[in-house]
Amino acid sequence: MKLDVDITIRRGAHPIAVRFALEATVAGLHGPSGAGKTTTLQVIAGLLRPDAGHVYLGKRTLTDVATKVFVPAHRRRIGYVFQEGRLFPHFSVAGNLNYGRRFSPTPLDDTQRDAVIDLLGIGHLLKRWPLTLSGGEKQRVAIGRALIAGPQLLLLDEPLASLDEGRKDEMLPFLRRLCQESGVPIVYVSHDRRELDAIGAVVVPLTPAAHM
Amino acid sequence: MSGLLAPLTAAEWTIIQLSLEVALVATLASLPFGIAVAYLLSRKRFPGLWLVDALIHLPLVLPPVVTGYALLVIFGRKGAVGQTLESCCGLVFAFRWSGAALAAAVMAFPLLVRAIRLSFDAIDLRLEEASATLGASPFWRFITVTLPLAWPGILGGTIIGFAKALGEFGATITFVASIPGETETLPLAIYAQTQIPGGEAVALRLTLIAVVIAFAAIAASQLLRDYTKRGHALP
Numbered sequence: 001m002k003l004d005v006d007i008t009i010r011r012g013a014h015p016i017a018v019r020f021a022l023e024a025t026v027a028g029l030h031g032p033s034g035a036g037k038t039t040t041l042q043v044i045a046g047l048l049r050p051d052a053g054h055v056y057l058g059k060r061t062l063t064d065v066a067t068k069v070f071v072p073a074h075r076r077r078i079g080y081v082f083q084e085g086r087l088f089p090h091f092s093v094a095g096n097l098n099y100g101r102r103f104s105p106t107p108l109d110d111t112q113r114d115a116v117i118d119l120l121g122i123g124h125l126l127k128r129w130p131l132t133l134s135g136g137e138k139q140r141v142a143i144g145r146a147l148i149a150g151p152q153l154l155l156l157d158e159p160l161a162s163l164d165e166g167r168k169d170e171m172l173p174f175l176r177r178l179c180q181e182s183g184v185p186i187v188y189v190s191h192d193r194r195e196l197d198a199i200g201a202v203v204v205p206l207t208p209a210a211h212m
Numbered sequence: 213m214s215g216l217l218a219p220l221t222a223a224e225w226t227i228i229q230l231s232l233e234v235a236l237v238a239t240l241a242s243l244p245f246g247i248a249v250a251y252l253l254s255r256k257r258f259p260g261l262w263l264v265d266a267l268i269h270l271p272l273v274l275p276p277v278v279t280g281y282a283l284l285v286i287f288g289r290k291g292a293v294g295q296t297l298e299s300c301c302g303l304v305f306a307f308r309w310s311g312a313a314l315a316a317a318v319m320a321f322p323l324l325v326r327a328i329r330l331s332f333d334a335i336d337l338r339l340e341e342a343s344a345t346l347g348a349s350p351f352w353r354f355i356t357v358t359l360p361l362a363w364p365g366i367l368g369g370t371i372i373g374f375a376k377a378l379g380e381f382g383a384t385i386t387f388v389a390s391i392p393g394e395t396e397t398l399p400l401a402i403y404a405q406t407q408i409p410g411g412e413a414v415a416l417r418l419t420l421i422a423v424v425i426a427f428a429a430i431a432a433s434q435l436l437r438d439y440t441k442r443g444h445a446l447p
Contacts, residue, residue, distance in 0.1 A: 047341050073344040074353075080345040086338050090360045099356075103347030149346050 001185050003027070003044070003153065007053035007063075011039050015051070020204045022187075026179045028201030029189045035206045037189040038083075041155045044187070045080045046073035057153060077104065079146030079154040079184070083161050085138040087130035093141050094126040100149025107150045119181060120144050120174055136167040140174060147182060156188045160195060168195075175199050216417060223392070224414075228421060231397040234309060235377035238316035239324075239370055246324040246373070247366065251358075253325070254332035271383070272322040280386025283315055287387075311388035312395045316377035324373035331365020332358070364437060371433040375426060398422050 004021040016036035020029075029037050042048040044055055046062065054064040057078075062071045079100075087096050097117070101107035108116065117123050120140040130138060139159050146154055159175070160168045172195070179186055179199045188201050196203050220228070253265060271279045287294040287305045297303040305311035335358060343353045359366075381399040388395040390404060402418045405411035 045345050047344070073341070074347050074349050076345075077347065078345060080342070082338070082342060084338075086336075086342040088339060088342070088357060099343075099348075100346035103349070103352065145346065 001058040001152070002056070003185070003187065004054070004056040005040065005044065007040070007043050007050035007055065009036075009039060009043060009048065009050045011036070016040075018206060019053075020206075022202065022204055024185075024202035026186045026188065026199060026201045028196035028199075028203045029187060029206050030193055030196055030203050031191065031206030033191055037191070037206055038157055040206070041080065041157050041187070041189055044153075045078050045155055046071060046076045047080075074103070077106070077150070077152045079149060079151030081139070081142050081146050081154070081156045081159050083158045085130075085135075085142040085162075087133075087138055087141060087145070089130050091130075092126070093122065093128050093130065093133070096130065096141055096145050097122075097126070097148050099145060104149045104151075108148050113148050116144050116147050116182075119177055134167070135163045136171050139163070139171065143174075143178065147178075147184065151184060154182070154184045154186045156186060158190055159188075160190075160192075172198050216413065216420075220417075224418065224421075226393055227396060227398055227401045227418065228425075230309060230312075230393070230395075231378060232425070234312045234316055234397055235374050237310075238313040238320060238377040239374045241313070242317040242321055242324060242373065243366075243370060246321060246328055246369065247359075250325045250328035250332055250369075251354075254329050268325055269322045271319050276319065276380075276382025277386050279318060280315060280383035283311075283318065283383065283387040287311070287314065305388070307388050307391060307395065309388075309394055312384050312397060313377075315383040315387045316380040319380045319383050320373040320376040323376050324369045327369030327372055328362065328365050331362040331368075334365075335361045363440060367433055367437055371429055374429055378422070378425065378429075398425075 002021060002023045006019045008015055008017045010016075016039055018036055018040045029040065031037055039048065043050050043063065049070060050063060050065060052065050054066070055062040060071070061067075061069050062076055063069060088099065091099065097113070101113075117126075120143060122137065122140050122144055125133065125137060125141065130141070133141065139162070143156070143159065156175075160171055163171060176199050179188075179201070186201075188196065188199060190196055193203070249264070249268060253261070284306070285291050287297075289295065289298065289304065289306045294305060297305075303310070305314050339361070340353050340357055343357045348356060378397075379399055380397075381403065384395065384397065385400055390396045390400040396404070398418055398421065402415050402422070405415035405418065
């Protein structure tokens with residue numbers, strides 16, 4: 001599925017301009033901090049409105065400032081794994097994982113859900129509460145939560161950033177399998193080129209040079 | 213002291229029952245509005261917001277007698293709203309228990325809204341964003357994320373509101389007077405007893421009852437909170 005992004009958006013003092021189109025199953029947005037990586041993901045997910053430009057996903061127009069189209073985040077069916085996980089503290093792990101199923105028109109069925117839980121190795125955590133999880137466990141649950149809602153596209157925003165080195169190495173195999181086996185197109189944001197290479201992403205550079 | 217521990221008389225039961233009814237109705241009826249207004253004040257920005265804020269807090273700073281008199285002017289049988297409500301729905305507030313509940317609700321409302329608003333303010337908006345990316349509409353985000361996370365504040369606000377409603381005096385006596393069996397709640401009865409010779413004993417009994425009810429309300433809220441908190445990571 002083709003993702004076509006061409007946006008400008010003002011965040012703070014500097015306008016950020018980002019333009020790329022990609023059709024890869026696993027795409028890596030790579031650039032230094034301040035290049036607008038997270039902002040770009042937020043625009044794709046519908047959490048931010050760009051000041052100008054558009055976002056197309058396949059045949060769908062998600063945002064087009066010129067024609068005043070803006071699909072709200074909850075109707076985009078784009079999974080988002082945030083840097084800090086953002087698990088719901090008032091739901092158990094199982095509750096978090098199942099959260100999106102009741103809203104999505106295309107949720108995973110029980111078998112598919114169990115396969116995701118297997119893939120991420122979080123089966124033993126289902127009854128736990130988010131507060132009691134380690135950073136890596138939280139991120140895996142957050143990935144599972146996004147996948148089980150049955151998204152058309154999965155956005156991963158520096159999913160390893162909050163983890164220390166040892167935990168990162170622990171997480172990478174899960175991410176690699178996720179990218180190979182989930183069947184969902186993935187946009188993976190990272191400032192770390194090695195991470196993107198490790199998961200086999202097609203890298204799209206986002207550099208300050210790409211700014212207007 | 214034997215008088216102090218004697219069984220409750222029928223008249224005393226009536227006062228207790230009426231007080232609980234008035235305070236309960238006042239609190240529960242204003243709770244949905246309290247949640248809505250607290251949410252509005254916490255999340256929405258529009259011109260005139262300060263006016264809403266000020267109007268709600270007015271009963272907190274005005275002399276209660278003034279609030280009671282304003283209620284009489286507005287909701288009395290000849291008041292603009294009072295007249296309309298009576299002719300359209302047969303709803304009368306003046307000198308009725310429902311008026312006592314209205315006065316208690318208006319006086320308790322700022323405290324209720326304040327507590328709930330603080331808990332809305334404390335919610336991490338990023339969790340609502342996460343909920344949106346998982347497909348939840350604004351309504352379902354509110355029901356599944358915002359409301360449960362605000363639960364401790366809602367519970368606290370309800371208890372504070374209930375306590376305030378139970379103790380309301382000035383606005384109530386001004387608006388609906390003190391009619392035994394209709395509008396004479398605990399504080400009104402205690403005041404009446406202190407005004408008549410030999411009434412101190414009854415006043416003291418009623419005071420103790422008020423203390424017991426207040427304790428029971430606080431204990432109930434603690435139990436409820438502990439119960440809902442089990443296992444959760446709520447603050």
